[in-house]
Structure formats: C-alpha cells, structure tokens
Amino acid sequence: MTVTELVSYEDALASYDPVMGLEVHVELGTKTKMFCGCSTELGADPNTQTCPVCLGMPGALPVVNATGVESAIKIGLALHCEIAEWCRFARKNYFYPDMPKNFQTSQYDEPIAFNGYLDVQLEDGEVFRVEIERAHMEEDTGKSTHVGGATGRIHGAQHSLLDYNRAGIPLIEIVTKPIEGAGERAPEVAKAYVAELRELIKALGVSEARMEMGQMRCDVNLSLRPHGREKFGTRSETKNVNSLRSVERAVRFEVQRHASVLSAGGTIVQETRHFHEEDGSTTSGRIKEEAEDYRYFPEPDLVPVAPSREWVEELRGTLPELPRVRRNRLREDWGVTEHDMQSILNAGAVDLIVATVEAGADSAAARKWWMGELARSANESGTDLAALPITPAQVARVAALVAEGSLNDKLARQVIEGVLAGEGDPDAVVDKRGLKVVSDDSALGAAVDEAIAANAAIADKIRGGKVAAAGALVGAVMKATRGQADAARVRELILERLGVEG
Numbered sequence: 077m078t079v080t081e082l083v084s085y086e087d088a089l090a091s092y093d094p095v096m097g098l099e100v101h102v103e104l105g106t107k108t109k110m111f112c113g114c115s116t117e118l119g120a121d122p123n124t125q126t127c128p129v130c131l132g133m134p135g136a137l138p139v140v141n142a143t144g145v146e147s148a149i150k151i152g153l154a155l156h157c158e159i160a161e162w163c164r165f166a167r168k169n170y171f172y173p174d175m176p177k178n179f180q181t182s183q184y185d186e187p188i189a190f191n192g193y194l195d196v197q198l199e200d201g202e203v204f205r206v207e208i209e210r211a212h213m214e215e216d217t218g219k220s221t222h223v224g225g226a227t228g229r230i231h232g233a234q235h236s237l238l239d240y241n242r243a244g245i246p247l248i249e250i251v252t253k254p255i256e257g258a259g260e261r262a263p264e265v266a267k268a269y270v271a272e273l274r275e276l277i278k279a280l281g282v283s284e285a286r287m288e289m290g291q292m293r294c295d296v297n298l299s300l301r302p303h304g305r306e307k308f309g310t311r312s313e314t315k316n317v318n319s320l321r322s323v324e325r326a327v328r329f330e331v332q333r334h335a336s337v338l339s340a341g342g343t344i345v346q347e348t349r350h351f352h353e354e355d356g357s358t359t360s361g362r363i364k365e366e367a368e369d370y371r372y373f374p375e376p377d378l379v380p381v382a383p384s385r386e387w388v389e390e391l392r393g394t395l396p397e398l399p400r401v402r403r404n405r406l407r408e409d410w411g412v413t414e415h416d417m418q419s420i421l422n423a424g425a426v427d428l429i430v431a432t433v434e435a436g437a438d439s440a441a442a443r444k445w446w447m448g449e450l451a452r453s454a455n456e457s458g459t460d461l462a463a464l465p466i467t468p469a470q471v472a473r474v475a476a477l478v479a480e481g482s483l484n485d486k487l488a489r490q491v492i493e494g495v496l497a498g499e500g501d502p503d504a505v506v507d508k509r510g511l512k513v514v515s516d517d518s519a520l521g522a523a524v525d526e527a528i529a530a531n532a533a534i535a536d537k538i539r540g541g542k543v544a545a546a547g548a549l550v551g552a553v554m555k556a557t558r559g560q561a562d563a564a565r566v567r568e569l570i571l572e573r574l575g576v577e578g
C-alpha cells in the first residue's frame with residue numbers, strides 16, 4: 077500500500093516504538109583481495125585488476141587473505157565480541173550480473189566474531205549501548221554502470237557495463253542486535269552508532285571508512301510496534317545509505333512511513349528500499365529474500381579459519397585506545413564541555429589539535445586557531461580542515477609567536493592567511509610581509525605623541541584621572557601602525573606621557 081500523506085514524526089512516536097537493526101559493510105584497506113592476489117587500489121581501468129579466482133573461472137581456487145582475517149578479529153575485539161575458535165566461509169547463492177561466481181563467499185552460521193557491543197555517546201552526553209550480533213567476513217561484488225537511461229538506474233537503460241575490479245575486495249559486515257528503547261531518539265542513536273563505528277574502524281587502521289567513497293555503507297532495518305507490545309513488527313531494509321546524515325534521515329522517514337501505513341490499517345511489506353538523497357525519502361526495491369532462498373552451504377574450496385588464542389590475545393594487545401575513551405580523556409585534558417568536544421569532533425579537528433599540542437602549542441591556542449580562523453577558511457573553500465595547506469607544526473609555530481609576543485591575534489591571522497596562500501612557513505610569511513609586533517619605545521613614541529596631539533580632549537580626561545579613556549588613544553596608535561604595535565606597551569607609554577599611574 078502506498079501512502080501519500082505521512083503522519084508527523086511526533087504522532088508516529090505517540091503510538092509506536094521503533095526497533096532498528098543496522099548492518100554496516102566496511103571495505104577493508106588490504107593491499108590485495110580477500111581470496112586472490114589482485115590489487116585493491118582504486119581508480120584503475122575497468123577489469124584490469126582481475127584474475128581467474130575473482131572472475132569465478134571454473135577450477136580456480138581461492139586462498140584466504142591473512143590480513144583480512146586479522147582485521148576482522150581486530151574489529152571483533154574492539155567491539156567486545158567473542159572470537160570464534162573455528163569458523164568457516166559459506167556460499168551465498170544468488171544470480172547477479174556483477175557477481176561472476178553466482179555466489180558470494182561470505183559467512184553464515186559461523187561468523188568470526190559475535191556477541192559484542194559498542195557504547196555510543198549522544199549529543200547530550202548520554203551513553204547508549206548498541207549490542208552487536210556478529211561481525212563476519214565476506215567479499216564485495218563488482219560494479220554495474222547502467223547506460224542510456226535518464227536516471228542511471230537499470231530501468232530504462234539500453235545496456236549495462238560491468239567492472240570486476242571491486243569483485244572480491246574484503247568486506248566486514250557488522251550486524252547489530254535489535255536496537256530497542258531508543259524511542260524518539262532512534263534517528264540520533266543510528267547516526268551516533270555509525271559515526272562511532274567509523275571512528276573505531278579508522279582508529280584500528282583497518283580501513284579509511286570513507287562513506288562518500290562507499291568504503292563504509294549502512295543498511296537500515298526498521299520496524300514499529302505499538303507501545304506495550306513485545307512482538308516486533310514487519311521490517312523494511314533501506315539499502316546502502318551513504319552518509320551519517322542520510323542514516324538519520326532514513327530512520328526518521330521510515331518511522332513516519334511505517335506509522336502512516338499501520339495507522340491506515342495497512343500492513344508493512346518485508347522488502348528492501350532505496351534511499352533518495354534529494355528529499356530524504358525511500359522507495360520500494362525488491363521483496364526481501366529469506367535466508368533459505370540463498371541456499372547457504374559451507375565453502376568447500378577454503379580451509380576453516382581457526383585463529384589460535386595466542387594470536388587473538390596478541391591482537392588484543394595491539395588495540396588502540398577506543399575513540400570514545402580517547403575523546404573523554406582529551407575533553408578532560410583540554411577542559412572543554414561535552415558540547416564543545418562534539419563540535420571539535422564534527423569539524424574533524426580532534427587529531428589536528430592533538431598534533432598541534434604535540435608540536436608544542438598549548439591546547440587552548442591549538443583549539444582556538446583550528447576551530448576559529450582555520451575552520452572558517454575550510455568552510456569558505458568547502459574543504460575538510462585536514463585538507464587545508466597548513467600543518468599542525470605550522471599552527472603550533474604561529475601559537476608560539478603569539479605566546480612570545482612577536483605577533484598579536486590580528487597579525488597571527490595574517491600569517492595564517494599567508495601560509496594558506498602558499499607563501500611559506502610562518503616565519504617566512506612574517507619576514508616577507510613585515511608582520512612583527514612593534515614594542516620598541518623609540519618606534520612607538522612618535523605614534524603615541526601624534527595620537528595625544530590629535531586627541532587633546534581625551535588626553536585631558538586621562539590627565540584628570542579617567543584612565544579608562546586611554547583605550548581610545550591605544551586604538552588610534554594601533555590604527556596608525558596598521559595593528560602592529562604592542563598594545564600593552566602603547567598603553568603604558570600613553571599613561572607615562574600624560575603623567576598618570578596605570
């Protein structure tokens with residue numbers, strides 16, 4: 077049944093509880109594919125990174141990529157999962173043009189990692205635990221390009237092109253248990269979970285997890301059930317949602333859509349759905365297969381994976397500090413609020429600030445430049461903070477010049493502008509542009525005298541004891557020296573000249 081009028085999100089929540097299940101696919105950053113030696117490098121000409129194994133030629137025999145297994149175990153451990161002592165790959169049979177073997181090598185009832193959790197922090201600081209069902213290894217499919225239609229989709233296309241370079245690239249699929257109890261915060265929980273998972277994957281160094289590049293994608297399962305009922309409703313599965321914001325929107329839309337259907341007395345069809353970036357809606361895909369439709373059976377060409385406990389413990393020892401723990405530690409070190417830390421995270425500035433502090437800056441100065449001048453600059457040029465042509469060491473040098481009094485904030489901003497414009501290191505920009513705070517009395521004296529002469533009435537007020545009026549004269553000197561005067565010294569000189577005690 078289709079619904080033309082969506083019930084509001086608030087009305088939907090007044091009658092129903094959302095239950096979510098999130099399935100995230102992560103492409104591992106291994107050098108070679110999961111079951112053959114083909115390169116995984118992006119950007120090569122179509123079908124140049126293939127071999128008999130990943131093209132599914134008869135008789136070709138796969139071999140498991142050890143780094144792929146190691147990455148899967150690391151992800152499992154970081155998600156507090158148990159690691160299987162023995163597990164197998166399975167064939168998931170289905171016919172699809174971008175899958176040359178006509179089955180996907182995956183894992184079925186014996187995943188490498190299972191029964192874990194990930195704690196995610198919501199924007200108000202509350203921690204929500206998302207339970208992990210399993211993390212299993214599998215391989216990516218090839219890529220189809222549909223040519224000749226108006227939409228780029230298969231419908232209406234005249235022909236389709238297939239590129240098998242991606243076929244066989246290692247994937248880890250991470251599946252949550254049903255996420256219940258999030259209520260109206262379900263969209264926020266979904267987004268926070270995917271964000272936290274992405275940070276974790278990056279911290280482990282197993283993938284760059286760039287959603288915009290398809291290295292990480294999320295399938296959003298959602299169902300509603302009336303308040304007080306235990307049994308889950310029928311779910312829909314919105315496939316391949318490609319950004320954090322889209323995950324949030326997809327959940328919200330499906331909550332409203334399900335509620336609209338159910339409130340009108342309709343039934344939800346179990347199906348996959350497509351998400352549309354333009355308006356945040358979803359449309360029907362195909363009717364969802366049940367697991368038995370795939371006729372899973374153990375892969376006879378691969379030996380079972382049986383990671384020794386020693387190896388697992390060794391890998392556990394290599395795990396980095398978890399991102400949420402690290403963020404909380406930094407938040408305390410830096411003395412910032414939860415909200416500020418969230419902004420720093422959203423701006424992609426955490427690692428940059430850490431590196432700037434390591435290069436000698438104090439954390440307040442590092443935060444100030446990255447979250448102020450540099451964030452503005454990144455915003456204007458539409459790039460990521462990390463992509464700006466300035467290094468943490470250069471920012472630390474600017475902060476040092478300010479700390480020692482050679483630059484004031486205004487001059488420091490000009491130095492940063494110079495570095496971003498490719499004029500060289502901060503010291504080179506200072507030299508070239510002649511940007512130094514002038515604190516030398518002989519150089520400042522003339523400007524101070526002129527300011528006093530030009531503002532006789534103000535000077536009289538100061539002589540009369542109204543010391544606060546000195547600010548106007550300091551301003552005049554700063555203007556005359558194009559901001560390069562040492563303001564504190566200027567103030568002292570003015571008061572000295574007028575015979576007043578500061």
Ligand SMILES: [Zn+2]
Pocket residue numbers: 109112113114125126127128129130131244
């Ligand atoms: Zn290959």
